Amino acid sequence: MTSAHEKDEGFDDTALIRKLRQLTVETDHFAEIFRTAHHLHRTDLNALTVIMDATLGGRSLSPGELAEALHLSASATTALLDRLEAAGHVVRDRSGEDRRRIELRIREPARELGRRFFGPLGTELAREWSGFTPEERQVIRRFLTATIEATVRTRGRLARGEEGHPS
Amino acid sequence: MTSAHEKDEGFDDTALIRKLRQLTVETDHFAEIFRTAHHLHRTDLNALTVIMDATLGGRSLSPGELAEALHLSASATTALLDRLEAAGHVVRDRSGEDRRRIELRIREPARELGRRFFGPLGTELAREWSGFTPEERQVIRRFLTATIEATVRTRGRLARGEEGHPS
DNA sequence: TGGGATAGTTCGACGATCGAATTAGGGAGA
DNA sequence: TCTCCCTAATTCGATCGTCGAACTATCCCA
Numbered sequence: 001m002t003s004a005h006e007k008d009e010g011f012d013d014t015a016l017i018r019k020l021r022q023l024t025v026e027t028d029h030f031a032e033i034f035r036t037a038h039h040l041h042r043t044d045l046n047a048l049t050v051i052m053d054a055t056l057g058g059r060s061l062s063p064g065e066l067a068e069a070l071h072l073s074a075s076a077t078t079a080l081l082d083r084l085e086a087a088g089h090v091v092r093d094r095s096g097e098d099r100r101r102i103e104l105r106i107r108e109p110a111r112e113l114g115r116r117f118f119g120p121l122g123t124e125l126a127r128e129w130s131g132f133t134p135e136e137r138q139v140i141r142r143f144l145t146a147t148i149e150a151t152v153r154t155r156g157r158l159a160r161g162e163e164g165h166p167s
Numbered sequence: 168m169t170s171a172h173e174k175d176e177g178f179d180d181t182a183l184i185r186k187l188r189q190l191t192v193e194t195d196h197f198a199e200i201f202r203t204a205h206h207l208h209r210t211d212l213n214a215l216t217v218i219m220d221a222t223l224g225g226r227s228l229s230p231g232e233l234a235e236a237l238h239l240s241a242s243a244t245t246a247l248l249d250r251l252e253a254a255g256h257v258v259r260d261r262s263g264e265d266r267r268r269i270e271l272r273i274r275e276p277a278r279e280l281g282r283r284f285f286g287p288l289g290t291e292l293a294r295e296w297s298g299f300t301p302e303e304r305q306v307i308r309r310f311l312t313a314t315i316e317a318t319v320r321t322r323g324r325l326a327r328g329e330e331g332h333p334s
Numbered sequence: 335t336g337g338g339a340t341a342g343t344t345c346g347a348c349g350a351t352c353g354a355a356t357t358a359g360g361g362a363g364a
Numbered sequence: 365t366c367t368c369c370c371t372a373a374t375t376c377g378a379t380c381g382t383c384g385a386a387c388t389a390t391c392c393c394a
Binding site for chain 1: 177178179180182183184186187189190191193194196197199200201204238285287288289291292293294295296299301303304305306307308309310311312313314315316317318319320321322324325326328
Binding site: 208210239240242243246247250265266267268 | 380381382383384385389390391
């Protein structure tokens with residue numbers, strides 16, 4: 001289990017963690033290339049994703065809710081929305097039921113961006129995954145679910161300060 | 168295939184992409200909580216990971232190489248290294264073979280950080296993955312490899328401007 | 335030896351993000 | 365009805381990560 005060839009073919013925990021880390025790096029780099037090509041900052045693209053998800057889910061989203069989803073302050077979110085509104089991606093609508101509340105409406109340029117981001121990647125992923133059987137896909141889904149849960153649980157511990165006392 | 172229950176249990180491409188996206192979001196949030204707890208910026212932690220990987224791989228790393236790995240300018244990398252050196256994580260050593268070149272040396276506080284980041288998460292992942300058989304692990308590895316390759320390929324196309332003309 | 339290239343840093347400017355202060359709106363209790 | 369407290373979002377001034385240009389130090393080839 002020490003030769004370079006076998007090391008690349010391993011599927012013990014360490015090998016899978018290494019693959020997972022590489023996937024994270026590559027995915028982040030992909031998003032970065034996309035952002036650069038479309039003159040968007042990291043948080044701009046993240047925000048559009050959050051707003052789009054809410055829109056597709058039939059939920060309205062306020063600046064406060066966006067701030068919470070992005071872990072940004074209210075003022076940073078205001079500036080972010082200023083940028084997105086200026087770029088024509090989003091419109092702020094004052095809610096009729098509670099005039100303190102603003103609801104964010106996605107516009108077509110943002111929808112087009114979403115199609116450009118997820119379209120080619122989704123197509124390529126579908127092609128690469130086309131050889132997996134339904135049984136194999138169940139394994140993959142279980143893996144992803146388990147990995148998400150492990151990450152969320154570890155993060156919860158960390159957030160509650162159960163990871164020692166770094167401060 | 169339209170009920171909410173079945174939707175959550177799906178393993179077609181769309182369902183797997185949704186899981187993958189969620190994993191990305193949760194992983195990013197985990198990293199963010201960790202950074203906040205340790206007073207590190209995103210690029211600071213990314214840099215430490217790159218330097219640590221090079222160190223563990225027995226390779227020396229220069230600021231220029233770090234800049235390239237992080238997609239930062241040389242000057243931003245200088246500022247970043249100033250921060251990391253001030254925090255005691257890294258030391259800059261002037262290379263003996265070419266005095267233009269600096270080699271980055273990781274220090275113990277950074278190693279401890281790495282243990283705190285990957286240790287608990289790795290333990291939790293190992294626990295969650297412990298039920299997967301070797302055959303299933305091979306499926307998972309193939310999935311991760313395929314997904315990485317799809318991402319890299321799509322990104323390459325995007326970087327070469329084969330994705331339409333967004334500018 | 336001189337010139338061009340490489341490697342990294344310094345400098346001044348930009349802009350994303352922050353916390354505090356502010357403005358607008360809603361609701362409950364007296 | 366009025367007042368007070370809370371909610372929602374924005375404005376404001378400050379901080380700091382990042383950028384490109386300019387600079388310093390080093391290397392190598394003609």
